[in-house]
Amino acid sequence: MGADAGQAGEVALEPLAGGGTGGLATAIALRKAGIDPLVLEQAPAFTAIGAGLGLYANAMKALTYLGADAYWRETAARIDVSEQRGLGDDQLITASSLAPRADSAPARRARSSP
Secondary structure, three states: OOOEOOOOOOEOOEEEEOOOHHHHHHHHHHHHOOOOEEEEOOOOOOOOOOOOOOOOHHHHHHHHHHOOOHHHHHHOOOOOEEEEEOOOOOOEEEEEEOHHHHHOOOOOOOOOOO
């Protein structure tokens, strides 16, 4: 891993499948460990897709450790209710209020896209 590929001056790249949050976080961790990552992503460009991503405390701790948390902290939006709905019929399966916990956290607003 990250060692010479056989030829003098050549370094083997460690391939990673996917340029999403997990793939890019892994690439940062590998680079910090002295290993050169090669991120392979099928999408031709990174674009907004209109989906949200919830990160729990341990994920934020990991991103902070990697030095990759600034963007997430700047663009985070407060979540007051968590709902799980049926894929086919969108019927409510469960709902949980996050307000008591969210009320004790600093308020943040997501930045609007240009």
